[in-house]
Amino acid sequence: MGSSSSSRNKIPNAQELMHQTGFSSAHLLRLHDRFESLDRDNRGYLSPDDFEVLGGLAMNPIGGRIIEAFFSSGQDTVDFSSFVRILAHFRPTDRNRNKEGTQQELPSSRTRKLKFAFQLYDLDRDGKISREELLQVLRAMLGLQVTEEQLQSIAERAIQEADLDKDDAISFDEFKKSLEKMDIDTKMSVSFLK
Amino acid sequence: MTALWTLSLLLSASLLGCLAVTSPDGSPLPHNLPPSLGTNSSDGSLSVDLPMALRVFSMDYHHVQAPFEIVLWIMLASLAKLGFHWSGRVPAVVPESCVLIMVGLLVGGVIYGVRHSAPPTLSADAFFLFLLPPIVLDAGYFLPGRLFFENLGTILWYAVLGTLWNVLGIGLSLYGVCLLAQSSLGDVSLLHCLLFGSLIAAVDPVAVLSVFQEMQVNEQLHILVFGESLLNDAVTVVLYKLFESFLRLPSVSGLDVLLGGCRVVVVGIGGLCVGLFFGLLAALTSRFTSRAQVIAPLFVFLYSYLSYLTSEMLHLSGIMAIVTCAATMKQYVEANVSERSNTSIQYFLKMWSSVSETLIFIFLGVSTIQDIHMWSWPFVTSTLLLCLIWRATGVLLLTAFVNKLRRNAVTFRDQFIIAYGGLRGAICFSLVFLIDDFPKKRLFITTTIVVILFTVFVQGMTIKPLVELLYVKRKKRALPTLSEEIHSRLIDHLVAGIEDVVGYWGQHYWKDKFEQFNKKYLRRFLIRNDRQASSSILRVYQELERREQRGVEEEAPPIVDPRSQGRPLLPEEMESIRRILSRNLQNFNNKQTPAYSRHTLHQDTLVDRTRKPLYRHQSLGERYSYNTITHFQGEDGGLSEPQRVRTGLSRSHTVCSISPRSTLLDSSDSAGPAQTRSMDPKAAREDLVSPKHQETMERAARKHLSFVLENEKQQ
Numbered sequence: 001m002g003s004s005s006s007s008r009n010k011i012p013n014a015q016e017l018m019h020q021t022g023f024s025s026a027h028l029l030r031l032h033d034r035f036e037s038l039d040r041d042n043r044g045y046l047s048p049d050d051f052e053v054l055g056g057l058a059m060n061p062i063g064g065r066i067i068e069a070f071f072s073s074g075q076d077t078v079d080f081s082s083f084v085r086i087l088a089h090f091r092p093t094d095r096n097r098n099k100e101g102t103q104q105e106l107p108s109s110r111t112r113k114l115k116f117a118f119q120l121y122d123l124d125r126d127g128k129i130s131r132e133e134l135l136q137v138l139r140a141m142l143g144l145q146v147t148e149e150q151l152q153s154i155a156e157r158a159i160q161e162a163d164l165d166k167d168d169a170i171s172f173d174e175f176k177k178s179l180e181k182m183d184i185d186t187k188m189s190v191s192f193l194k
Numbered sequence: 195m196t197a198l199w200t201l202s203l204l205l206s207a208s209l210l211g212c213l214a215v216t217s218p219d220g221s222p223l224p225h226n227l228p229p230s231l232g233t234n235s236s237d238g239s240l241s242v243d244l245p246m247a248l249r250v251f252s253m254d255y256h257h258v259q260a261p262f263e264i265v266l267w268i269m270l271a272s273l274a275k276l277g278f279h280w281s282g283r284v285p286a287v288v289p290e291s292c293v294l295i296m297v298g299l300l301v302g303g304v305i306y307g308v309r310h311s312a313p314p315t316l317s318a319d320a321f322f323l324f325l326l327p328p329i330v331l332d333a334g335y336f337l338p339g340r341l342f343f344e345n346l347g348t349i350l351w352y353a354v355l356g357t358l359w360n361v362l363g364i365g366l367s368l369y370g371v372c373l374l375a376q377s378s379l380g381d382v383s384l385l386h387c388l389l390f391g392s393l394i395a396a397v398d399p400v401a402v403l404s405v406f407q408e409m410q411v412n413e414q415l416h417i418l419v420f421g422e423s424l425l426n427d428a429v430t431v432v433l434y435k436l437f438e439s440f441l442r443l444p445s446v447s448g449l450d451v452l453l454g455g456c457r458v459v460v461v462g463i464g465g466l467c468v469g470l471f472f473g474l475l476a477a478l479t480s481r482f483t484s485r486a487q488v489i490a491p492l493f494v495f496l497y498s499y500l501s502y503l504t505s506e507m508l509h510l511s512g513i514m515a516i517v518t519c520a521a522t523m524k525q526y527v528e529a530n531v532s533e534r535s536n537t538s539i540q541y542f543l544k545m546w547s548s549v550s551e552t553l554i555f556i557f558l559g560v561s562t563i564q565d566i567h568m569w570s571w572p573f574v575t576s577t578l579l580l581c582l583i584w585r586a587t588g589v590l591l592l593t594a595f596v597n598k599l600r601r602n603a604v605t606f607r608d609q610f611i612i613a614y615g616g617l618r619g620a621i622c623f624s625l626v627f628l629i630d631d632f633p634k635k636r637l638f639i640t641t642t643i644v645v646i647l648f649t650v651f652v653q654g655m656t657i658k659p660l661v662e663l664l665y666v667k668r669k670k671r672a673l674p675t676l677s678e679e680i681h682s683r684l685i686d687h688l689v690a691g692i693e694d695v696v697g698y699w700g701q702h703y704w705k706d707k708f709e710q711f712n713k714k715y716l717r718r719f720l721i722r723n724d725r726q727a728s729s730s731i732l733r734v735y736q737e738l739e740r741r742e743q744r745g746v747e748e749e750a751p752p753i754v755d756p757r758s759q760g761r762p763l764l765p766e767e768m769e770s771i772r773r774i775l776s777r778n779l780q781n782f783n784n785k786q787t788p789a790y791s792r793h794t795l796h797q798d799t800l801v802d803r804t805r806k807p808l809y810r811h812q813s814l815g816e817r818y819s820y821n822t823i824t825h826f827q828g829e830d831g832g833l834s835e836p837q838r839v840r841t842g843l844s845r846s847h848t849v850c851s852i853s854p855r856s857t858l859l860d861s862s863d864s865a866g867p868a869q870t871r872s873m874d875p876k877a878a879r880e881d882l883v884s885p886k887h888q889e890t891m892e893r894a895a896r897k898h899l900s901f902v903l904e905n906e907k908q909q
Contacts, residue, residue, distance in 0.1 A: 034697050056694035062684065066691040090692050117685055134680075141683060154676065162677045178677040188685050190693055 017081055021088035022106045031087065035080050045077040046070070061140040065120050073125070089116045092189040111176070113188045118175050128169035131155055270301070271552040289654045291404040291555050291619075295647070298559020306563045315564070316557040318624040322512075325550045326621075327502045329400055330513050331495075332547035333424060334520030335539075341417045348596050348604070349418060352612070353425035356588050357395055361433055363584040364577070365391030371576045378570055382634050385446075389437040390638055393626055394581060394645060396430035398619025399423035400551050401646075405617060405654045415608045419615060427621065428511040432461045434625055435509070441630065465511035469518025472501035476519070477526035477720040483535075484722065490535040491542060494520075494527060526720040554620045561623070562643050568636035577641050578648055581618075589613040607664055614657055617649040618642075 014028060023031070036042070038050050051067040052058055060066065070078050070086050078086075089112055106112070121129040121137055134155045142151065162170045162178040170178075255262075274297045278290055305313040316325075342349070365388035372379040372387060402423050406416065436454045440446050476497035483490040498519045505515035528536055589612050597603045604612075626642040629635055 031696075037697075038695075051695065054694045057691050060687055060691045060694070062687050063691055066688060066695075070695075087692065087696060090689070117681065117688060120684065120688060137684060138680065141680075141687065154680075158677045158680055175681075179681055182678055182682060184685075187682070188689060190689060190696060 013081060017084055020106075021084055022091060023084065023088060028084065031084055032080060035083055045079045046083065047077055062120060062137065065123070065137075068123075069116065069119060086116075089113055090188060090190045093185040110184050113184050114176050114179065115172065117188065118172050121170075128167075128171050129175065130169045131159055134158060134170070267556070268549060268553060270297075271556045272549065274556065275548075275552050287655065289405045289650075291401055291650050292654055294552055294555035295559040295562075295650060298556040299562055300559070301556070302560035302563035305560070312564050312566075313560050315561040315627075316554070316620070316624065318628045321554070321620060321624040322506070323503075325554050327499055327512070327516060328543070328546035328550045329554075330424070330502075330516050331498050331520055332543045333399060333403075333420070334498075334517035335494075335524055335543055337517070337521050338413070338417060339521060339524075341413055342421055345414065345417055345421065348600060349421035349425060351592055351596050352418065352422040352589075354429055356422065356592055357426040357429045357433075359588040359592075360395035360581075360584050361388070361392045361430075363391075363588070364395055364580050365389075367580050367584075368573075368577065371572060375570075375572045379573060379634070385437060385441050386632070386634070389434065389441065389629065390626075390641075392430060392433040392437055393622050394577065394618065394642060395584075396618065396621050396625075397423045397426060397616045398621050399427070400554060400621075401617035401619035401650055401654070402615055404551065404555075405615065405650075405657060415604075415611060418604070418608070419612055422612075424513065424517055427513045428462050428465065429458065430621070431511060431513075431625075432458045438630070461509070461511045462514060464508065465505045465514030466518050468505040468508070468510060469501050469515035469520075470522055472497045472504070472515070473519040473522025474716075474720070476523040477530070480523070480527045480530040481720060481722050483531060487532050487535055490527075490531040491539040494523065494539050495542070497523065526717070529717075529721045558620055558623060558646065562647070564639075566636045567640045567643075568634070569640060570637055573637060574641050574644050577645060581616075581645060581649075585616045586613045607661065610664060611657070611661060614653060614660065617653060618646045619650070620646075622646060 014025065017023070018025060018028060035046070038054075039046050040050065048067055048071065051070070052063075057063045057066065070083065072078075072082065088106070091106075093109060093113075118129070119125070121133050123133060123136075135151060138151050138155055146154070159168065159170060162174050164174050164177070165171075271294070274294060275290070278293045279285060284293065302313045365384075368391060369382075369384050369387040372382045399420065402419055406419070436457060440450065440454070443450065476493055479493050479497070480490060483493065498516050501519040502512040502516040506512040527539075531539075589609050593604050593609050593612075622642050623646060626639050629638065
């Protein structure tokens with residue numbers, strides 16, 4: 001794949017990215033290739049329609065939200081470093097790193113993963129999943145198969161289960177608590193991003 | 195129902211009658227001929243006196259004997275099948291194969307009782323030349339291509355290595371047993387044991403699939419088991435022939451073993467090539483069938499059968515040939531022939547494979563009633579045990595390796611199903627009859643029959659309850675809360691989306707390359723001109739409009755009926771909600787298919803599903819629905835054709851595949867009609883104005899389409 005120094009020069013801030021996200025340089029290069037293949041017009045950044053041509057994503061019930069998650073507040077372009085930082089959330093968690101006492105928490109840590117998932121619900125970024133937001137996601141996932149009343153009752157029940165401080169919304173801590181038994185680390189990782 | 199049973203009894207009675215009419219030694223004796231000739235010596239004196247009058251009524255059975263008996267057997271088999279499906283609760287408990295074998299046993303027993311000699315057995319030739327090809331052809335034609343190739347590595351791993359492991363394991367351990375039981379089994383040599391191991395290790399696709407019909411298996415598991423059973427036939431038959439030829443050689447040297455190894459590879463790849471050749475030929479032929487549409491389906495069958503026969507003639511793997519042929523020709527043939535021909539092809543395939551399978555099981559039962567059994571307790575029991583043990587260990591070991599490389603790990607439940615569901619069937623049976631005669635051949639035959647009956651009956655009947663037991667146990671350990679289920683599904687969707695963003699390095703690279711090659715060369719050559727760039731979008735859109743107007747409503751399951759919003763839910767409602775969730779939310783990744791039935795076409799329960807894609811797009815915003823409606827003319831014709839897997843399916847999907855990029859549509863607009871104008875590859879290159887855009891759009895769209903296909907292939 002060519003000498004690593006010359007190819008790393010293609011990528012700005014490669015070292016810093018590697019340090020912050022935990023990706024290896026080989027992975028970074030592959031991600032860069034992927035970024036370039038998605039970026040058809042070679043503009044150096046991606047816009048939402050670059051994502052929408054991905055077939056699987058278009059059929060995904062929460063595809064729109066995933067795409068939006070790449071674009072941080074307000075902006076409608078994502079450059080390579082942001083792209084990589086988002087994808088870093090999905091690295092399999094490296095459990096042996098605890099002893100190092102890393103100063104910076106890697107994006108692939110459990111909390112950060114959960115935060116990412118939380119933000120898929122919480123579109124208005126108020127730190128809470130309201131009933132309406134939950135309903136929207138449920139509607140997207142369940143589609144035509146369930147009636148509106150059933151959706152309401154499912155959402156109701158879900159909030160009842162998780163809502164500990166009875167404010168009729170799920171905060172991030174409540175969200176984390178409701179998922180404490182789930183193995184997020186393996187569930188929310190894409191194995192070849194290691 | 196009782197009428198059916200009496201009818202089938204009548205039929206068997208008539209069958210027996212026919213068999214009784216023919217004498218046991220097979221040659222028609224003079225007294226069977228109609229006494230119209232009058233030259234019979236036994237009553238010659240009588241007939242000479244009678245004038246040679248015209249017989250008003252006479253019977254000449256021998257004239258029609260062969261086809262008559264064949265038809266009677268097929269009729270018996272089909273009626274038994276009908277009876278099975280009408281017989282109330284039996285299908286839930288006993289798999290069809292068991293019932294058929296029992297019917298066969300009954301008929302065989304009766305025939306034996308009447309004639310006091312062995313009933314007709316299934317000859318190996320009849321099996322391999324006439325009964326097996328339809329089943330394998332059906333399997334190959336309806337093979338879910340994308341899923342198969344995605345899991346190809348795992349399938350090959352199980353098929354080749356797993357079979358080798360089983361063969362060597364069983365063969366060597368049996369030899370050990372024979373050495374131990376020197377007194378009774380001393381004359382069974384190592385090669386014999388290995389030969390026996392090779393034929394008994396073969397997991398039979400027919401038996402396995404007939405059991406899976408009643409079980410809920412997800413797509414991935416189904417394709418793993420199914421693919422493995424198909425491919426391991428190649429390995430098995432090769433090993434069998436190898437050991438057989440070793441047996442005939444005076445001595446076996448290392449060179450022979452090496453040559454044997456090469457032989458395996460040659461046989462496999464040879465079969466593949468033969469299949470490819472005939473598949474492409476069939477595709478090309480189907481291109482010209484527009485003027486004689488009625489015989490178009492015939493070509494499918496002829497070419498496939500020809501590929502099977504050719505590879506059998508060359509001692510290559512016929513099964514691989516026919517599967518490859520069917521899988522290759524499918525997309526082109528479906529594009530080229532009319533809808534009705536497509537339907538005919540599919541129905542005929544299903545019908546023939548169904549009949550074949552039924553006949554095989556009936557004959558298995560009938561052939562069990564024999565004179566030539568030889569029993570040996572140590573041999574039989576150890577074979578049974580060893581089969582189970584080796585298969586289980588093989589699956590466990592192989593899965594441990596393979597899970598490291600796979601995206602979707604093969605779960606423990608899946609492993610159990612794969613291991614326990616390794617049923618043996620008619621292939622072992624036929625192969626054992628083909629062994630050269632040696633003193634213990636009858637023992638082998640008996641053991642094979644016992645193993646087949648055991649696996650089909652015991653394992654076949656108990657697999658479903660055992661699986662449910664396992665599954666339920668797992669669920670009971672940790673009952674997930676509703677939140678967990680919802681969030682877990684969300685995360686599944688999320689990860690799937692991210693995987694799409696990231697792309698699969700390496701795995702889809704070759705697939706994309708192949709699709710490009712396919713589009714550029716193969717399709718242009720093999721598909722009719724007028725079908726290449728036609729836009730079915732308009733058709734699809736109109737179809738969907740029609741359906742919406744007809745008001746096809748999907749009924750929500752009427753289990754839960756909550757009255758008000760804030761009321762706490764009762765446990766039963768909770769349970770039903772959980773059931774709804776686990777049923778519905780697993781659409782995406784787990785893809786549960788209810789009873790994959792080989793004997794029905796997947797008639798689209800997808801009538802309701804056609805609305806879903808539109809809906810999903812609306813969730814992404816207004817843009818999509820707008821685009822699907824207005825940009826249908828610009829669609830690139832190549833999209834709909836390759837994915838028309840099931841009739842009617844493609845219609846819903848081409849709508850969704852439109853990319854909202856106007857630039858691409860412009861280029862595809864120019865490319866579309868241009869393609870119909872010129873077949874010249876050079877011009878084609880020019881036509882692909884923005885080749886990168888075009889290809890990636892199609893790639894994306896095709897991935898999209900095939901993804902949707904997988905998604906929609908469920909209840």
